[in-house]
Amino acid sequence: MNDVPALEVSELSFAYAGEPVLDAISLAIAAGEFAVLLGPNGAGKTTLFSLITRLHDRRRGDIRIGGHDVRRHASQAHAHIGVVFQQPTLDLDLSVAQNLAYHGALHGMGPGEARRRGARQLERVGLAEQRRTRVRRLSGGQRRRVEIARGLMHEPRLLLLDEPSVGLDIASRRELVEHAHRLCAEEGVAVLWATHLIDEVRPGDRVLILHRGRLLADDRAEALVAGLGVADLGAAFDRLTT
Amino acid sequence: MNPISWLHCLRGVVGRELLRFLHQRSRFLAALVRPLIWLFVFATGFRMALGVAMTAPYQTYILYEVYIVPGLVAMIQLFNGMQSSLSMVYDREMGSMRVLLVSPFPRWYLLICKLLASTLVSMVQVYVFLAIAWVYGIKAPPLGYLYILPALLMTGFMVGALGLLLSTFVRQLENFAGVMNFVIFPMFFLSSALYPLWRIREGSYLVYQIASLNPFTYAVETIRFALYERFNGEAALISVAVTLVLLALAILGYNPSRGMLARKGRGGD
Helix, strand or coil: CCCCEEEEEEEEEEEEECEEEEEEEEEEECCCCCEECCCCCCHHHHHHHHHHCCCCCCEEEEEEECCEEEEHHHHHHCCCEEEEECCCCCCCCCCCHHHHHHHHHHHCCCCHHHHEEEHHHHHHHCHHHHHHCCCHHCCHHHHHHHHHHHHHCCCCCCCEEEECCCCHHHHHHHHHHHHHHHHHHHHHCEEEEECHHHHCCCCCCCCEEECCEEEEEEHHHHHHHHHHCCCCCHHHHHHHHH | CCCCHHHHHHHHHHHHHHHHHHHHHHHHHHHHHHHHHHHHHHHHHHHHHEECCCCCCCCCCEHHHHHHHHHHHHHHHHHHHHHHHHHHHHHHHHHHHHHHCCCCCCCCHHHHHHHHHHHHHHHHHHHHHHHHHHHCCCCHHHHHHHHHHHHHHHHHHHHHHHHHEEEEEEEEEEHHHHHHHHEEEHHHHCCCCCHHHHHHHHCHHHHHHHHHHHHHHHHHHHHHHCCCCCCCHHHHHHHHHHHHHHHHHHHHHHCCCHHHHHCCCCCCC
């Protein structure tokens, strides 16, 4: 099964009020791969995520998660996606454990199983001690890490992160990027990390540049820079988007 | 997905709603104060002006505050249902609705879980209200408190489904306040909650006709009859039918490809 891409998007187009938001996007992300979806605000990143998670799906083209078509086999496809949304989505008045238990239940887990899996993921993000803490009392970076732990409880093949570092300080951002890389290497999870911040791209990362609904580039960061003959990724981004 | 996992999902959604409710004490207080003000202030004032003649399900002449209790019970559920859908609009902005909708369970099932959860919350409020009314001296037959259970469940689903349906049209919280005024108040006032239909008819035939067409009237009457150990088949049948239609429309509204959700935000074409 490992040669089945964790995410496969082909010829995906989506229009809103007659305006194309996504235009014939095709991409595939393998198991254990880390890909950065780089694009300015309004490029269509969140729309792409909404279509992948099937929050709406009036679209053309196909989306498959671990080989499952999201429209025809929505349930199997959803079971393989973990999501960290752009907006915070934890219940602030509930404890970390209660938030995780809720997510576990939404994936059909019993309380015991949810507790076990939740504890394991919390340990991975270094928040085992905060299990009983109310989310309201956690810092922004800690909340994001809880959301990542939550997104991984059901052991998805694909983790989607929509601008997860918004509002975090530099140290938390760096830590978050590193954690996501570790997940790919150690757990074989495919990660699609959407951002508009070029400094979140690390050497060796695969970079997908989305601009005005079109995929302008899809390559390793270094190859992209070398291919365009520019000094760095920032220059490459400017060259491609102007 | 085995049957047990479906139950786990239901338990999770209901548990979260109850926990959130426990944490929002001000919401609970507001939900109680509203009907209690109607009962203690409004009804006491009207008691002198308005006697209610003997009509089914009552077996004697009753005081106005006795008449108004079932209507206030339905009002608690109406407000709770709308508030719950208000939180759908808010949730969706904040993203936690998304968390629910990316669950691998079918969307219709998730929405029914959500409706059941908010209905159970409203039932807790109703029983606390009835307990206070009982202490105040408004007592129904003991079994009546048991018989209203299915009626409360049905009313909760009816107003909850209506709220869900509205939440697919409403994009922002600000607009929702307007909808509350155009939905809650007409539904409540143009029903048999505050006055019996025959009384309304004496006052205005037009208002009587509107109240007769208002499904909320039938929900109120189902509760009223059940509380006095009677079954009003016509009211129950109409209420259930309306509930099913609203539920179907709400589920359709949240369908990702066909529904209104797709036309909103960054959706639709």
